[in-house]
Amino acid sequence: MTETTTGLLKLGREYGAHNYHPLPVVAAEAEGAWVTDVEGRRYLDMLAAYSALNFGHRHPRLIAAARRQLDQLTLVSRAFEHDQFGPFCAELAELAGMDVVLPMNTGAEAVETAIKVARKWGYTVKGVPAGQAVIIAFEGNFHGRTTTIVSFSTDPDARADFGPYTPGFRVVPYGDLDATAAAVAELGDRVVAVLVEPIQGEAGVVVPPPGFLAGIRSLCTQQNILMIADEIQSGLGRTGHTFACAAEDVVPDAYLLGKALGGGIVPVSAMVSSWPVLGVLQPGQHGSTFGGNPLACAVAREVVAMLRTGEYQARARVLGQRFHARLGALPGVGAVRGRGLWAGVEFTSLPGREVCERLTARGVLAKETHGNVIRLAPPLVISEEDLDWGLSQIEAAIRD
Numbered sequence: 001m002t003e004t005t006t007g008l009l010k011l012g013r014e015y016g017a018h019n020y021h022p023l024p025v026v027a028a029e030a031e032g033a034w035v036t037d038v039e040g041r042r043y044l045d046m047l048a049a050y051s052a053l054n055f056g057h058r059h060p061r062l063i064a065a066a067r068r069q070l071d072q073l074t075l076v077s078r079a080f081e082h083d084q085f086g087p088f089c090a091e092l093a094e095l096a097g098m099d100v101v102l103p104m105n106t107g108a109e110a111v112e113t114a115i116k117v118a119r120k121w122g123y124t125v126k127g128v129p130a131g132q133a134v135i136i137a138f139e140g141n142f143h144g145r146t147t148t149i150v151s152f153s154t155d156p157d158a159r160a161d162f163g164p165y166t167p168g169f170r171v172v173p174y175g176d177l178d179a180t181a182a183a184v185a186e187l188g189d190r191v192v193a194v195l196v197e198p199i200q201g202e203a204g205v206v207v208p209p210p211g212f213l214a215g216i217r218s219l220c221t222q223q224n225i226l227m228i229a230d231e232i233q234s235g236l237g238r239t240g241h242t243f244a245c246a247a248e249d250v251v252p253d254a255y256l257l258g259k260a261l262g263g264g265i266v267p268v269s270a271m272v273s274s275w276p277v278l279g280v281l282q283p284g285q286h287g288s289t290f291g292g293n294p295l296a297c298a299v300a301r302e303v304v305a306m307l308r309t310g311e312y313q314a315r316a317r318v319l320g321q322r323f324h325a326r327l328g329a330l331p332g333v334g335a336v337r338g339r340g341l342w343a344g345v346e347f348t349s350l351p352g353r354e355v356c357e358r359l360t361a362r363g364v365l366a367k368e369t370h371g372n373v374i375r376l377a378p379p380l381v382i383s384e385e386d387l388d389w390g391l392s393q394i395e396a397a398i399r400d
């Protein structure tokens with residue numbers, strides 16, 4: 001087998017489905033913020049797997065936790081309890097300031113869990129007539145790839161030709177509190193939940209106007225609607241807070257977590273909420289073979305322990321200020337959005353793909369989102385020197 005980049009790329013294209021359009025890098029190993037490809041070239045990772053690598057590649061604490069668990073127990077299914085399950089749920093619930101945790105694997109599954117729980121809560125607690133529940137979501141949303149989730153996507157690539165679509169969703173403009181209130185007024189007691197990303201990652205790191213999240217919170221409280229915050233990308237330190245909702249002092253009725261919860265090692269997701277909400281589920285009504293498995297719980301417990309120190313949130317806050325100040329001063333940049341170590345950089349004329357290709361050649365990994373926007377989310381463990389170097393490569397790439 002060819003070990004060269006071109007050979008491996010060709011193999012992937014020949015035998016792997018074309019549902020992604022990867023940049024021409026074939027990674028072989030990585031540590032911290034740095035990735036080495038099959039030819040020994042090094043790259044600074046300024047994407048961090050869309051925040052799944054918040055703690056960098058192969059963080060020693062996380063690798064040690066995984067190794068310990070690999071030598072003990074990896075899977076029992078939820079037919080039995082194991083010694084990591086209770087502690088994981090308790091520790092994550094405490095970090096989130098909530099009562100109860102329902103673990104799943106991927107982010108999409110956490111979102112599906114929330115949709116099912118919100119509907120069941122609507123019928124059994126709120127008293128919505130059978131089959132009438134509506135969940136409000138927002139234009140530009142990204143919540144995953146299942147048939148139900150793409151049913152309320154507004155991205156034609158994500159949605160077209162995958163119907164028939166799941167009913168029961170109303171989509172309103174993101175950041176528009178009046179439109180949200182109008183939808184609630186029109187739909188009345190049928191509305192069971194508002195599903196919101198505190199910052200929209202996939203849409204290009206879109207930050208809603210101040211007061212939006214707080215407004216959604218009070219609307220939901222007044223109308224007896226669940227506010228469900230999809231913090232799968234925004235949560236766990238990225239924005240300088242454990243949860244992005246905290247920037248507006250908002251506490252939702254449920255957090256959806258994923259990506260960084262698995263420490264870049266295993267997929268771990270969760271819905272974290274209160275007993276009145278998650279308590280609607282009885283045995284047999286929802287589940288997952290791998291959800292809450294021992295390896296996942298052991299790694300996620302270490303993630304929670306690391307977040308409890310506040311060190312990573314602080315790094316995101318402090319380095320984030322430097323990051324945004326320097327990005328804002330770059331030539332050819334129209335707008336810089338985001339918070340903490342997370343940015344959507346909109347170029348005035350350069351296509352995002354072009355910038356990312358130039359960056360790859362310069363040893364920096366980043367990813368375009370839509371049109372002229374690139375997304376930057378370096379690992380929170382990145383050093384100040386490396387961050388500065390990465391930013392200078394972005395500046396050079398713009399001038400290339």
Ligand SMILES: *Cc1c(COP(=O)(O)O)cnc(C)c1O
Nearest residue numbers: 106107108142143144230232233
């Ligand atoms: C990535 C993401 C998801 C889906 O997670 P998967 O693990 O890819 O299924 C859902 N919501 C948000 C906000 C995300 O960024």
